[in-house]
Amino acid sequence: MWIVTDNPSSHNSLSTRTRLEDHPRIHHAFIPVGACWLNLQEGWWRIFRKAALAGRSFANRDDITHATTLATDQLNSRAKPWI
Structure with missing residues (x-):
């Protein structure tokens, strides 16, 4: 193995x-x-971390959840379908 x-x-x-x-x-x-960096997932995580978390501080878990949800929604709205 x-x-x-x-x-x-x-x-x-x-x-x-x-x-x-x-x-x-x-x-x-x-x-x-x-x-x-050859893995495309790593690039997406880098963009996500920058959009949702970089340079920010959070008072509680709900603030983190809100920031990550907002960043995910923004990134998904920019995504183009693979057609």
Whole structure:
């Protein structure tokens, strides 16, 4: 079995390496640094974070919910159908 992950130090920690050594059927493959930008989802999340959350502070959970809902609605209204 292969597990493909990004390459933060948490995936390279001693505990992770020890666990992988204890389970030889599991292999870990790391994506190259910067490869996450090849995934279109990452670009969408970057735009979403900038539209909904960047530079803002929130007093409570309802404010966060409102900001993310508003940003999602705005992004969806700009989306073109794949036809």
